[in-house]
Amino acid sequence: MAERLKKTLALVFLLTCAAGFAAGPVLRDAWGQARPDGPLARRRPGGRDESGLRYVGSETCAGCHTQQAAQGQTPMGRASQRAADCDILKARPRLTLRQGRYTYQITRGGAGSVYTVSDGVSSLSAPVLFCFGQGAAGQTYIFRHRGTHYESRVSYFRALDGLDITIEHPRAEPASLEAALGRPMTSEAARGCFGCHTTGGAGAAGLRLETAAAGVSCEACHGPGERHLASVKAKDLKNLNIYNPAGLDGLELSQEFCGACHQSFETVMGLENQGGAGNVRFQPYRVFNSRGHLTADRRMSCTACHDPHGPLERDPVKYDANCLSCHLSTPKEPKTRARSASPCPVSTKQCVTCHMPRVELPSMHFKFTDHWVRVARPGQSVPR
Ligand code: HEC
Ligand code: HEC
Ligand code: HEC
Ligand code: HEC
Ligand code: HEC
Ligand code: HEC
Ligand code: HEC
Incomplete structure (x- = not known):
């Protein structure tokens, strides 16, 4: 110590x-941004104040900055995907895991995937919203149940090419079907997850999933680009505002x-x-x-x-x-x-x-x- x-x-x-x-x-x-709260203070991406600035999207950035354009294809650039675009689930239309009396299924259909847990008598289902992680190690699923965001109790693991219990979830058999679904996230936890795995998905005011870009892209690290674009357009290279x-x-x-x-x-x-x-x-x-x-x-x-x-x-x-x-x-x-x-x-x-x-x-x-x-x-x- x-x-x-x-x-x-x-x-x-x-x-x-x-x-x-x-x-x-x-x-x-x-x-x-100025840090009024001392040298050791650190702000999570979800906690920073973007002062209402607009995100312009990584394709716009990449249009001028061709040298950095490949960032979008890196695992960090794809740290999350919306269910419709999720490569791992697209390539695996049916994933299943049996754990005690519970059976888990993630099945592809239409433009998305559905996460289901059943105890042999009844079952609970929800459409997958986001896939988190590119699966170097694994991938976890985010969905909503009764108005709350959940982290799936099972995740995909590359080494298994299949499902197992998500890290930090208890392996002991859950007491109810609802508990077997996964972990409900507090709004603070959801802000953290989306702050680290998306761009613009979480701000001081809460989640903004409709306008979020999946993955950690340019503006997650460089900040919203609205003012930068204005500076470049005005040829003001002294104040690049990025x-x-x-x-x-x-x-x-x-x-x-x-x-x-x-x-x-x-x-x-x-x-x-x-x-x-x-x-x-x-x-x-x-x-x-x-x-x-x-x-x-x-x-x-x-x-x-x-x-x-x-x-x-x-x-x-x-x-x-x-x-x-x-x-x-x-x-x-x-x-x-x-x-x-x-x-x-x-x-x-x-x-x-x-x-x-x-x-x-x-x-x-x-x-x-x-x-x-x-x-x-x-x-x-x-x-x-
Ligand atoms: C095959 C394994 C291996 C590789 C490859 C290797 N090391 Fe080492 N290194 C060791 C071991 C084992 C020791 C401990 C030697 C001892 O204390 O007897 C060591 C010790 C050291 C030390 C401590 C020396 C000291 O004076 O305490 C440094 C620094 C170091 N390595 C740097 C490097 C660097 C830089 C490279 C690449 C250029 C490198 N090592 C490549 C195995 C390796
Ligand atoms: C910024 C300079 C710097 C870089 C870059 C750096 N080292 Fe070191 N390293 C040091 C210094 C300084 C020490 C401690 C004094 C010494 O061993 O000379 C040290 C110590 C070590 C030790 C001994 C650690 C111990 O517990 O005693 C190892 C092993 C080592 N370095 C390996 C590496 C390897 C491998 C890399 C590259 C992956 C690397 N270092 C990169 C500066 C550096
Ligand atoms: C219309 C072209 C254009 C677009 C679009 C654009 N930039 Fe730039 N950017 C520039 C120019 C010109 C410079 C200044 C010269 C240079 O560093 O390449 C610059 C500089 C930068 C710098 C270096 C700033 C400094 O202080 O050194 C960063 C970082 C940057 N841009 C990131 C971005 C990001 C992130 C986006 C998307 C939000 C983006 N740019 C969109 C043209 C553009
Ligand atoms: C906004 C959050 C965020 C920031 C800031 C961030 N990272 Fe990451 N990084 C991630 C996430 C999330 C992953 C996991 C991606 C995956 O595999 O799904 C990751 C993965 C990585 C990987 C592994 C890539 C691979 O091929 O497996 C490297 C290397 C990395 N980051 C380096 C960095 C470096 C260097 C910085 C600082 C310049 C940085 N990251 C800043 C979120 C971030
Ligand atoms: C001295 C060199 C060195 C430095 C400094 C370094 N890394 Fe790495 N990093 C590596 C190597 C080597 C790998 C393994 C690459 C491979 O898979 O072959 C790695 C792998 C990773 C991975 C992939 C996951 C894994 O465990 O293999 C991530 C994420 C990562 N680094 C993040 C970071 C971050 C964040 C920092 C700054 C705190 C950092 N690295 C500093 C050398 C470095
Ligand atoms: C503080 C930032 C942060 C938060 C919050 C966070 N992550 Fe991550 N996550 C990372 C980073 C950085 C990595 C890459 C290094 C590693 O594997 O640990 C990562 C890796 C992962 C991976 C493995 C990716 C791979 O390619 O193997 C998964 C799955 C994952 N996170 C899911 C989640 C979920 C689900 C949540 C929320 C419930 C979450 N993360 C919250 C930063 C974060
Ligand atoms: C994970 C964080 C991260 C992401 C994502 C990211 N960058 Fe960067 N960027 C950095 C860091 C760190 C530096 C400074 C590099 C250094 O000092 O070595 C940088 C530097 C730059 C520079 C300045 C280069 C210079 O020579 O000064 C430009 C331009 C840039 N990034 C554009 C982009 C664009 C465009 C994207 C998206 C396609 C992007 N970045 C995505 C972290 C990131």
């Missing part, structure tokens, strides 16, 4: 320093910007038991804990290894340049100001295969890449 406290203080210190170097005295949050995260330091970018959805150190510290073994999914938290890598240096930020506009790089060799931008290759190599971190006594390539091991999360049927960069000794348990 003392270690964690030190890290929290380190974060406060680093962010305070960052504020000192920033152009103005007021720190900005990930969307360029948020560019390129100006953030490495900590702000990882912890606050990407961390607003991928879960920062600060958020995870607020979870019961720090989210348990499941926190291996929370990359900003994991990087933060990694010895030597808690830094505002952009070389260790999320965008040093990932282009948010492009596909995830799968070739481990491609990450070596990042590690070797700080680490020496051999002990003989002279240290420089930029490159002074210790060399590896074992290998000079494919660093991530040993130091960012894949960790299986059984409830997700998926191996996540552990961003707690470390020497992972055989037999040693995964740190939390």
Whole structure:
């Protein structure tokens, strides 16, 4: 715990320093809005105030910014789909799971899918509204029942090519058909889900699902584009009126910007038991804990290894340049100001295969890449 406290203080210190170097005295949050509530405050996407600005849609953005246009095809760009467009359900017209006395079915028909649970005597059904997740690991379904949004009790998992119980839902047999449907969401929870998985689906005032764009697209990260379009039209390149995260330091970018959805150190510290073994999914938290890598240096930020506009790089060799931008290759190599971190006594390539091991999360049927960069000794348990 003392270690964690030190890290929290380190974060406060680093962010305070960052504020000192920033152009103005007021720190900005990930969307360029002034944060009146202190350096550690973080706003969820659903909690920010867009001041009624209009979203113009990613196709309009992509029309001028061809270099970033492929973002729409990435899993993040497709983090949710409306049922009518849902690729996984389109390709699988009937998914079923039997769990105790309950039978689950997701069946395709017309321009959508219907989610049904039955106990052999009676059944409850609802049309699927949204599919959440592209299914790298899995996909969960959102529907309405008696006027409330629900998260389905069963999800699709890629490794099974079929259904199983959704992560964090109790496996014990539910007491009633209604309870077997899934989890009713409070309006705050629904705002969170749609805030992280759609663009413009949740604002300070609540849900706006009619006008939301499915997936995390341009304006989820850059903010609504209405004023930007007006500036570009007026050829006012001095006031582009669009948020560019390129100006953030490495900590702000990882912890606050990407961390607003991928879960920062600060958020995870607020979870019961720090989210348990499941926190291996929370990359900003994991990087933060990694010895030597808690830094505002952009070389260790999320965008040093990932282009948010492009596909995830799968070739481990491609990450070596990042590690070797700080680490020496051999002990003989002279240290420089930029490159002074210790060399590896074992290998000079494919660093991530040993130091960012894949960790299986059984409830997700998926191996996540552990961003707690470390020497992972055989037999040693995964740190939390
Ligand atoms: C009509 C063309 C056009 C459209 C549409 C357009 N932009 Fe731009 N955008 C520009 C131009 C021109 C610039 C300034 C030069 C540059 O950076 O390419 C720019 C700059 C930017 C920048 C960098 C800003 C900075 O301060 O450095 C971002 C980020 C951006 N646009 C995002 C978007 C997003 C998101 C959308 C959709 C909501 C969008 N643009 C729509 C033309 C356009
Ligand atoms: C508005 C919320 C949001 C923000 C902000 C966000 N992400 Fe994501 N990201 C997601 C969601 C949701 C997924 C899961 C997509 C899926 O598989 O369905 C995801 C997935 C990813 C993936 C995995 C892609 C794959 O191929 O499996 C990477 C890498 C990623 N994000 C990087 C980033 C980086 C880097 C940033 C910051 C620049 C960032 N994200 C900011 C919501 C967000
Ligand atoms: C704080 C932001 C946030 C909230 C709230 C959130 N998610 Fe996610 N979700 C993410 C990010 C980031 C990822 C990608 C990393 C991961 O797999 O954990 C993700 C991944 C997923 C995945 C796995 C995707 C894949 O490709 O394997 C599913 C399914 C999912 N979320 C469903 C939901 C549902 C359903 C809700 C609401 C009941 C929800 N999420 C709420 C940010 C969020
Ligand atoms: C997950 C968040 C995210 C999404 C979604 C996203 N961007 Fe970005 N964008 C960023 C980040 C982060 C940067 C700054 C990159 C850096 O500093 O390395 C950026 C930078 C840019 C820039 C400025 C490039 C420069 O050289 O300064 C433009 C233009 C841009 N994005 C356009 C778009 C467009 C168009 C889309 C949709 C097709 C989009 N972005 C979607 C996070 C995102
Ligand atoms: C030093 C390089 C590095 C940095 C920094 C980094 N990542 Fe990764 N990330 C990786 C590698 C390597 C993979 C695995 C790629 C593959 O599947 O082959 C990965 C995979 C992912 C995935 C896919 C899910 C998984 O577990 O495989 C997500 C989401 C992700 N990173 C988000 C982030 C976020 C958010 C940040 C910033 C906090 C970040 N990453 C910082 C190297 C990095
Ligand atoms: C911003 C610079 C920077 C980057 C980028 C970076 N490191 Fe490090 N790393 C350090 C520093 C500084 C230390 C701590 C002092 C030392 O070992 O020299 C460290 C420590 C380590 C350690 C020892 C950790 C421990 O628990 O003792 C490992 C292993 C490591 N890094 C691997 C990597 C790998 C693999 C990558 C690429 C995926 C990477 N680093 C990227 C700067 C960096
Ligand atoms: C085949 C697995 C493997 C690969 C690949 C690998 N390492 Fe290592 N690395 C290790 C092991 C094992 C240790 C612990 C050695 C020991 O303490 O005896 C280690 C130790 C380290 C250390 C700690 C050194 C110290 O002085 O404490 C750093 C830093 C490091 N590696 C960085 C890297 C970088 C950077 C790369 C890529 C250029 C890399 N490693 C590739 C297995 C690997």
